[in-house]
Amino acid sequence: MSLDFSSLHISRTAEIVHGVSLTIGAGELHVLLGRNGSGKTTLLNAVMGHPAYTVEKGSVTIDGEDVTLLPAFERARRGLFLSLQQPPEIPGVGLADFLRSATTAIRGEHPKTVAFASALGANLAQLRLDPHFAERSVNVGASGGEKKRGEMVQMLTLAPKFALLDEPDSGLDADALHYVAEAIALLRTQGAGFLIVTHYQAFIELLKPDAIHVMRNGVIAQSGGLEILANGLAAVL
Ligand SMILES: Nc1ncnc2c1ncn2[C@@H]1O[C@H](COP(=O)(O)OP(=O)(O)OP(=O)(O)O)[C@@H](O)[C@H]1O
Ligand SMILES: [Mg+2]
Structure with a gap:
């Protein structure tokens, strides 16, 4: 099982990502670093199939199947997930209803009502969110940290x-940072692979990554393990 990027060139109004190749295996956790504007969000959004981005060259494959031309929901059905750097507010759509619809769309059948409610309750508790949070409209009025925990x-x-997480730690307090890292670790033990964008070394240390990649100007300029951060994160950017 793997998520593979092969020589991806991605454009918006102009080309932003200039040839990125990466393989993420089951249970692997890869961290993606890079200065503001280096192309991290562009890469994640394009891999998920965001229609604003064009893959000019290269391919994305999930478990050997080329999904480069598939819309985002088809990629989600094949097991891909993206958490957004800036989660949008969706007035009028409750989180529980949204997740029930998304689960139905992904699995092709309605989840069992009691089992779904109990799993959602456990997931809210895992992130230390109040059970009523699921009845509120998605992200409407939520604090920055609640939005990030809601994404988890x-x-x-x-x-x-496979989960692509775009700065899941931004704006979190010290406790919430641990809740998010624990949620990621939990899914990882179930075999999920991750590509996680962050700007913070303390979060990387909680994540215990298999690999760290540094993006510069739309390419992966350096890859390695935790040792590449021996002189601090700023030294590798
Ligand atoms: N619609 C657009 N038109 C022109 N340039 C764009 C557009 N969208 C993004 N860009 C540019 O692409 C570059 C990469 O942006 P991206 O959001 O991928 O950066 P990032 O690495 O995620 O940065 P950050 O750490 O700040 O989140 C930036 O210079 C950005 O201004
Ligand atoms: Mg970004």
């Missing part, structure tokens, strides 16, 4: 094979 509830509930 979505991830645990949809249980993807």
